[in-house]
Structure formats: structure tokens, C-alpha cells
Amino acid sequence: MSDRRHRVGRVPRVVVIGVGNRYRGDDGVGHRVIDRLGDEVEEAQSQAGHPSRPPTGRLQGTELHYSDGEPSRLVEQWDGADLAVVVDAVATGADPGRVVVFDAAIDDLPARAATSSHAGGVGEAWALGSALGTLPGRLLVVGVEAGSIHDGEGLTEAVYAALPIAHRLVRAAIATAPTLAPHPTSAP
Amino acid sequence: MTHRAPASRTLKVDAIARVEGEGAMYVDIRGGEVHDVQLQIYEPPRFFEAFLRGRRYTEPADITARICGICPVAYQMSACAAIEDACGATVDGPLRDLRRLLYCGEWIESHALHVHLLHAPDFLGYAGAVDLAADHADLVQRGLDIKKVGNQVLEVVGGRAIHPVNVKVGGFYRVPTRAELAPLAERLRWALDASIDVVRWVSTFEFPDHHHPLEVVALRHPDEYAVVGGRLVSDRGLDIVPAEFDDHVVETHVERSTALHAHLVERGEFLVGPMARFALNRSQLAPPALAVADEVGLGADERNPFRSIVVRSVEVVHAVAEALAIIEAYEPPDRPAVDVSPRAGVGFGWTEAPRGTLWHRYELDEDGTILDARIVPPTAQNQPAIEHDLFHLVADHAGLDDAALQHLCEQAIRNFDPCISCATHFLDLRVDRS
Numbered sequence: 001m002s003d004r005r006h007r008v009g010r011v012p013r014v015v016v017i018g019v020g021n022r023y024r025g026d027d028g029v030g031h032r033v034i035d036r037l038g039d040e041v042e043e044a045q046s047q048a049g050h051p052s053r054p055p056t057g058r059l060q061g062t063e064l065h066y067s068d069g070e071p072s073r074l075v076e077q078w079d080g081a082d083l084a085v086v087v088d089a090v091a092t093g094a095d096p097g098r099v100v101v102f103d104a105a106i107d108d109l110p111a112r113a114a115t116s117s118h119a120g121g122v123g124e125a126w127a128l129g130s131a132l133g134t135l136p137g138r139l140l141v142v143g144v145e146a147g148s149i150h151d152g153e154g155l156t157e158a159v160y161a162a163l164p165i166a167h168r169l170v171r172a173a174i175a176t177a178p179t180l181a182p183h184p185t186s187a188p
Numbered sequence: 189m190t191h192r193a194p195a196s197r198t199l200k201v202d203a204i205a206r207v208e209g210e211g212a213m214y215v216d217i218r219g220g221e222v223h224d225v226q227l228q229i230y231e232p233p234r235f236f237e238a239f240l241r242g243r244r245y246t247e248p249a250d251i252t253a254r255i256c257g258i259c260p261v262a263y264q265m266s267a268c269a270a271i272e273d274a275c276g277a278t279v280d281g282p283l284r285d286l287r288r289l290l291y292c293g294e295w296i297e298s299h300a301l302h303v304h305l306l307h308a309p310d311f312l313g314y315a316g317a318v319d320l321a322a323d324h325a326d327l328v329q330r331g332l333d334i335k336k337v338g339n340q341v342l343e344v345v346g347g348r349a350i351h352p353v354n355v356k357v358g359g360f361y362r363v364p365t366r367a368e369l370a371p372l373a374e375r376l377r378w379a380l381d382a383s384i385d386v387v388r389w390v391s392t393f394e395f396p397d398h399h400h401p402l403e404v405v406a407l408r409h410p411d412e413y414a415v416v417g418g419r420l421v422s423d424r425g426l427d428i429v430p431a432e433f434d435d436h437v438v439e440t441h442v443e444r445s446t447a448l449h450a451h452l453v454e455r456g457e458f459l460v461g462p463m464a465r466f467a468l469n470r471s472q473l474a475p476p477a478l479a480v481a482d483e484v485g486l487g488a489d490e491r492n493p494f495r496s497i498v499v500r501s502v503e504v505v506h507a508v509a510e511a512l513a514i515i516e517a518y519e520p521p522d523r524p525a526v527d528v529s530p531r532a533g534v535g536f537g538w539t540e541a542p543r544g545t546l547w548h549r550y551e552l553d554e555d556g557t558i559l560d561a562r563i564v565p566p567t568a569q570n571q572p573a574i575e576h577d578l579f580h581l582v583a584d585h586a587g588l589d590d591a592a593l594q595h596l597c598e599q600a601i602r603n604f605d606p607c608i609s610c611a612t613h614f615l616d617l618r619v620d621r622s
Contacts, residue, residue: 023239023254068257068350071317072305072332076339124318128305131321132329151235 012082012177014062015136016170019069019088019121026096026146026159030087033142033166034064040171058174074125075134083177084136085170086122089146089159096147097158099165101173104139142169213597215582222586225579226442227571227601237561245271245530245556246357248548252563253351258301261294261346262541263563264355265416270548271357273430274535275556277528282521283359284416285514286345290352291415291539292511293341296379298542299462299500299507300338302605303390304331307497310599311393327389330382334504337372337379341511344372359525369515376512383508384480387501391484396596400580401491402457402573404464407540413465413472413506415540421468422458430536433547439564450569457572460544461604462499466490474509477502493577493603500605530556541566543605567606574604 016037022028037059044059065077069088078084090110092100102109109123122141129135144166147156155163216224236255240248248267253260265287272279279287305317305328314320321328344364346352354360405426409418421427428436439448452458466481470488473481481487481502490499532554538547544566551560581600585593 021254021257023236066348066350070257070301072301072335073257073339073350076332076336127318128321128328131318132325132332152239 011061012058012137013080014058014083014085014174014177015065015078015081016062016085016087016174017065017067017074017077019067019074019086021068023151023153025148025150025152026144026155027089027149028153029089029144029146029155029159029163029166031066032155032163033087033170034066036163036167037062037064037170058177059171062174069121071121071125071128074122075129075132078125078129078136078139079134081136083138083140083173085140085142085173087142087144087166087170088122089149090141090143091146092143094145095158096145096156097162098145099162099169100143100145101169102141102143104141109141110143140173142166142173213578213601215578215597217582217586220586222579222583225575225582227575227578237563240550240558240561243558245275245528245550245552245558248550248558248561249355249357250351250353252548253355255563255565257350258298259294259541259543259546260351261290261342261355262539262546264352265291265539266537266541266546266548266563267550268355268357269417269537269539270430270535270550271537271552272528272535273537274533274550274552275357275528275531276533277358277526279359279526282519283363283524283526285518286360286363286521287416288412289341289511289514289518290345290355292507292514293338293345295415295507295542296338296383296504296511297335297342298338299504300331300335300383302542303386303497303500303504304328304335306605307500307602308390308393310602311390311395311497331386334379334382334386334508337375337508340372340375344368356525358528359521359523361524363520363524365520366518369518373512373515376508376515379508380476380505380512383501383504384476387480387484387498387505390497390501391486393497395492395494398492398494398577398581398584398600400577402459402576403452403455404467404491405452405458405460405545405569406465406468407538407545408469409472413469413474413510417539420538420545422452423467424455426452430538430547433536433538433564434549437547437564437569439568448564448568449572450564451572457576458569459573460566460569461496462503462542462544463491463493463496464544465540466499466502473502474506474513476509477506480505493600496603496605530554543567544570567604570604570606574601574606577604 018030018034020027020030022031041059041062041064067073067077092110104126109126144159144162147158214226236252240251249264252263252267255263309316309320342352347354354362403422403424405422407414407418408421419427419429436453437450438453439450442449467488486498530552532552534551536549538545546566547564549562550558553559578597578600585596
């Protein structure tokens with residue numbers, strides 16, 4: 001007997017990873033986005049399947065992770081995902097608070113802003129995953145230009161103002177994750 | 189192959205890769221003689237010490253876990269031990285076993301990461317893990333799979349893999365059931381065989397001959413390969429309890445570094461970490477770890493830091509076997525934590541982080557507010573030892589050209605697996621031969 005899910009298409013596995021350290025100023029922006037998404041995912045899960053509730057997009061099935069950016073951990077967290085969205089503080093030289101989405105299939109991935117002890121981050125993770133054959137189906141990086149990575153909690157004003165933008169972009173990426181083709185069924 | 193060195197020269201390296209953090213190194217060679225070697229470290233834990241003042245006694249377990257993404261459990265365990273000491277509480281039985289289990293997960297994860305992604309490329313002629321994976325994906329993937337088993341232990345016992353959230357003063361917020369630990373045992377059984385194969389693999393690497401040993405210092409426990417408690421001992425007679433640490437280990441500021449430099453009083457540099465633990469406590473390794481150490485000829489007298497990759501791999505076998513034994517004997521405790529009521533006083537605690545002994549000290553007021561905090565991470569203790577080692581390494585190989593000498597120094601630094609996020613960030617290397 002075939003699985004109904006196979007006949008109607010497979011729900012994509014979506015993973016969102018917030019990279020950084022919330023005790024290093026703007027390097028905490030990735031974790032702050034995950035904080036906000038965590039509440040929404042919880043709410044979406046509680047509403048899932050309720051006919052009177054509005055659709056929750058892909059949220060109810062979205063996996064959320066915090067990360068320090070250590071490459072092998074990123075590879076592990078996105079392993080098997082159809083879509084991985086990484087939110088991170090970046091240093092591209094733009095004005096602090098600017099939010100840019102990078103598609104790993106098209107763009108060069110940005111440098112991390114933080115003086116992370118586990119430097120390399122998403123770029124090295126992408127290279128490592130590529131060598132190991134463990135890349136996600138698609139990888140998007142929502143990069144928020146950092147203003148300061150000082151010791152201590154708290155975002156700078158510009159990055160704090162960018163939080164809702166980064167959050168909306170992640171939500172949009174999750175919502176547009178396509179329904180995938182059914183798994184090939186086994187021969188009877 | 190070496191060649192004749194000029195009388196004086198300057199060599200600068202702007203970034204040493206594959207160390208857990210950030211810092212700098214300066215080498216001064218004059219007239220062909222090594223004049224000075226300095227390791228320069230920028231140290232976030234000092235910020236955390238200030239940050240902890242005024243916080244509740246219940247908070248360091250969560251706050252100090254943020255110092256490092258690779259060894260958060262070490263910070264949690266040492267913090268809890270020190271605060272419980274200050275409050276007169278004792279955590280033993282199954283709760284202590286669960287702490288050891290959690291710690292095993294961290295050792296597995298941290299050591300597997302260093303062995304496969306940071307250290308092995310040095311011995312196999314690769315620039316880094318990505319290049320190694322391109323040619324030997326199976327070996328790197330095996331390492332990552334072992335590391336993942338460590339992550340899974342952290343997730344089940346600690347609540348999540350990075351910065352575990354289930355640890356509290358007195359024990360845990362929630363303890364796992366036997367059924368929850370059962371899948372871990374399955375994965376650990378695979379990891380036991382895999383990690384033994386890793387020891388056999390790394391023991392075949394070619395290692396430079398390099399022996400300039402220092403006093404080795406580690407915790408020792410009468411009943412186990414010490415991780416969460418015991419006395420601090422050395423191969424030259426040190427034998428102290430946590431409250432005596434300050435009397436025997438002095439920290440001094442040096443201008444070039446925000447990390448304090450630790451020395452043993454009237455004795456000087458010392459070494460903590462896997463090499464020290466192995467040297468002092470080898471006979472207490474779990475039987476599979478002891479057996480494979482014997483098989484590859486790794487004795488307690490091993491002092492070549494380049495062979496630390498073999499020692500670290502043996503410690504992975506030990507941590508896996510230890511975790512399995514704890515799970516197989518596990519009976520859930522009656523309650524997830526013992527009560528710990530605050531009182532005015534000072535407490536001391538230490539545990540064996542993957543990179544060595546991690547000491548905490550807290551002073552509390554009667555309400556449990558933290559008046560003062562001190563943290564001495566293993567990398568800060570090893571910093572003078574690394575300089576000592578590099579001094580002799582450079583002296584022995586001063587004839588190498590700059591690029592080769594730089595590469596050798598980078599390898600030598602990685603021998604110590606400096607968790608520079610505990611003590612610093614990235615490493616710049618500058619060799620001055622002027």
C-alpha cells in the first residue's frame with residue numbers, strides 16, 4: 001500500500017540556524033531571530049490542523065537551531081534539509097544594519113562579522129559539506145551587517161532596527177519552500 | 189630538509205588556522221639564536237568574570253556555558269562544583285554519574301573535532317579539513333559521525349548540543365529515563381569500534397621527534413579517570429585540593445596578552461590537558477582505551493606533543509566506553525537535583541575540560557549574590573607551556589626557511605588544541621630575525 005504523502009508530494013524539510021554569540025554585541029543577531037521564530041513555531045504547531053485557524057505556511061514543521069558557527073556543527077545541523085536558512089552577522093563593509101540574502105548556489109558567501117573562535121563559519125561549512133556530499137538542497141544566508149561585536153549583551157541601534165527585516169526575510173524564505181516531488185515509490 | 193639560516197631575520201604570519209580561537213605569536217631570532225617567543229592572547233573570560241558579579245548563584249551554569257561553544261559543559265560543571273562548595277552541598281550518586289555522562293559527550297565531541305578537522309590534516313599534508321575531506325571523505329565523515337554521538341549525548345542529557353540548558357546548581361532540571369538513554373547506547377556501541385579504529389589510524393602518522401617535557405598537572409580521583417573532581421596532582425609532587433589552587437598557581441599579567449599567564453609557584457611552566465591526564469592516570473582508563481593504548485605502544489611516559497593526537501583519540505575511546513558503562517548501570521535518581529541553599533562564603537571547583545583543568549572560584553553573600561568570580565581556563569594555564577615548547581622547537585629548527593618554520597610552529601600550537609575562545613581568538617604569528 002502506498003503512503004498517501006508520497007502521492008500528494010513531500011513536505012520539504014526546512015532548517016533555520018541562527019549563528020553567533022549573544023554575549024558579543026551584534027554577533028547575537030542570529031540567535032535573536034531564532035528566539036522570535038521559536039515563539040511562532042510553537043504557536044504554529046499548536047494550531048496545526050485546526051480548521052478555523054489561518055494557514056501557518058511551513059512554520060509548524062520548521063526546525064530551529066542555535067549555532068556558534070563551528071563548520072562541522074553547521075554541516076550536521078543542515079544535513080538532510082531541503083532548505084537551510086542561516087541567519088548571521090556579517091562584515092561586508094556595508095552600513096550597519098543592512099540585511100542581504102545570499103544564495104549559496106549563486107553568491108559568494110559573506111565573511112562572518114564576529115571574531116569567532118570557530119572562524120570560517122558558513123563558508124567553510126559549505127565547502128566541507130560539499131566535499132562530504134552533505135549539502136542541503138538549497139542554502140540561503142540572511143546576513144545582517146554588524147556594527148559592533150563588543151563584549152556583552154545587546155545589539156547596536158542599527159542592528160536592532162534590522163531585526164524585523166531579517167525575521168521577515170526568513171519567514172518569506174520558509175513560506176516559499178516548494179512542495180517537493182513525491183518520493184519515488186518502490187516497485188510492488 | 190634544513191638549510192643554513194641567515195644571522196637574523198623576521199617572519200610574520202598573520203593568521204594561524206585550525207585553532208579554536210584568535211591570538212598572535214611573535215618569535216625573535218637574533219644571530220641565529222632564539223631570543224624570545226611570545227604567545228599573545230586576547231581573553232574573553234575576563235569579561236565574564238566581571239559580568240558574573242551581582243548575578244544570582246544559580247546563573248553561572250548558564251552564563252559561563254557561553255564562553256565557549258566547544259566546551260560549555262566544562263564551564264557548567266566547574267561553576268556548579270564551586271558554587272555547591274560555597275553552599276555546602278554535595279552532588280553524588282546517579283546525579284554525579286549523569287554529570288560524568290554529559291561530560292563524556294563533550295569530550296567525544298571536542299576531541300573528535302580536533303583530531304579530524306584541526307589536527308589530522310597536519311600529518312597528512314593537507315591545508316585543512318576541507319582538502320582532507322575532498323580526498324578522504326570516509327575518514328572525515330567517520331570523525332564527524334563520532335562527534336555526532338557526542339552531540340547526541342549532550343542533547344539527551346543536557347537539553348541541546350551547544351550551550352546545554354538542562355544543567356543547574358545541584359544537578360539537572362530534568363533527568364532522562366532509561367528509555368531515553370537506550371538509543372544513545374546503540375550509537376555509543378558503534379562509536380566504540382569506530383574510535384578504536386581512529387586510534388589505530390592516527391598512530392600510523394609520522395611524528396617529528398620533539399621532547400622538551402614540562403611538569404604535567406591533572407586531576408586524580410581514586411576510583412576513576414578523573415573528570416569531575418579529585419585532587420590536582422603532578423609528576424613532580426603537586427597534590428592539592430581546589431581551595432589551595434591559588435597558593436600554588438600564580439597568574440601574572442603580561443603586556444602582550446589579555447590572558448593571564450599561569451605558573452606553579454617556584455616551579456614555573458606546567459602542562460594540563462590530555463597529555464598530562466594520560467601521563468598521570470593512564471592505568472585508570474576504561475579497558476578498551478587501555479587495550480588500544482597498549483596495542484599502539486602509547487605509554488604513560490609519552491611526552492612528544494605531536495603525538496597528542498593519539499592521546500586525544502585514546503581519550504575518545506575512554507569517553508565512549510565510560511558513557512556506555514554509565515548508561516548501562518543507570519537508575520534514574522529520585523529527584524533531578526539536590527537542594528542548594530545560598531549562604532555567605534567562598535567556593536572552589538574544578539573539572540577536566542577537554543583541554544585540561546578548569547578552575548572556578550565564587551564568593552557569595554548570604555542571599556546568593558555573586559560578589560566575586562574567578563575562572564582559570566586550561567589554555568591560560570598552558571600558554572607559558574606552549575611558549576616553552578615553541579622556544580625549543582624554533583631553537584631546534586632555526587635553520588628551516590621561514591615558510592617551513594611557520595608551518596612547524598602552527599602545527600606545534602595545534603598540538604595543544606588551544607581553545608582560544610576560552611582564552612583568546614585567532615592566532616597571528618610573527619617571527620623577527622632582525
